Amino acid sequence: MALARHSIVAWVAAHVLPREPAVRRWLRRKGLADTDVEDLVQEAYCRIAALSSVDHIAQPGAYLFQVVRNLHLEQLRRNKVVAMTVLTDQEASSIIDDAADPERAAIAKLDLLRVEALIAGLPDRCRQIFTWKRVEGLSQREIAARLGVSEHVVENDVMKGLRLILASLEGMQTQGDGREGGTHAGRRQRA
Numbered sequence: 001m002a003l004a005r006h007s008i009v010a011w012v013a014a015h016v017l018p019r020e021p022a023v024r025r026w027l028r029r030k031g032l033a034d035t036d037v038e039d040l041v042q043e044a045y046c047r048i049a050a051l052s053s054v055d056h057i058a059q060p061g062a063y064l065f066q067v068v069r070n071l072h073l074e075q076l077r078r079n080k081v082v083a084m085t086v087l088t089d090q091e092a093s094s095i096i097d098d099a100a101d102p103e104r105a106a107i108a109k110l111d112l113l114r115v116e117a118l119i120a121g122l123p124d125r126c127r128q129i130f131t132w133k134r135v136e137g138l139s140q141r142e143i144a145a146r147l148g149v150s151e152h153v154v155e156n157d158v159m160k161g162l163r164l165i166l167a168s169l170e171g172m173q174t175q176g177d178g179r180e181g182g183t184h185a186g187r188r189q190r191a
Contacts, residue, residue: 008054009170013163015060016048021155022061023068030072034139040075044068114172118165129154130161 020041027037044067048054057063122130129147132138133154140151140158147154 008049008051009166011054011060012045012048013166013170016045016064017159017162017166019061019064020159023064026065027068027072032072035137036075038134038137040068040071043071047071114169115165118168119161121168122161122164126157126161126164129157133158134161 023044024037024041027040028034032040044064047067048064054060119127119130119135121127125147129143132143132146133140138146140154143154144151
């Protein structure tokens with residue numbers, strides 16, 4: 001299974017990541033705010049990462065567009081739902097707490113620390129641009145203005161940062177394959 005995860009990460013880096021700018025432009029033309037664009041793209045990556053195999057995907061660009069389109073349609077449907085009225089105390093007490101168990105919370109915290117370390121290891125300008133874009137949610141235009149560079153430079157550095165992080169994660173998964181405990185992805189697949 002770890003080999004399959006490795007091949008999905010490599011496939012995303014080679015075939016999906018280069019198509020991200022076109023997807024972002026398409027979403028912006030639809031009038032979506034930068035934060036909504038960011039959310040949809042990140043959710044698309046999550047959906048693709050959750051696949052057990054990508055062998056069935058013949059056209060990665062079209063697949064990415066379809067995933068993002070479906071996510072956007074789901075978002076539109078959710079937004080049309082009428083807000084619920086205030087629950088009575090009895091109704092509220094019957095709702096089950098879906099909070100993550102302590103183990104999942106600890107694993108998530110470790111994953112966050114790993115990603116933060118990977119971001120910290122990026123080259124200076126790339127790290128700054130990546131942080132402003134992916135963590136703080138600034139637009140490419142805002143980042144370009146702050147640094148006095150073109151939006152193309154910003155886009156390239158964000159993609160470079162993501163590629164470096166994906167490559168590092170791929171290396172972590174490969175190193176963890178033979179050890180007990182391994183990586184988070186390895187534990188999830190063995191469970």
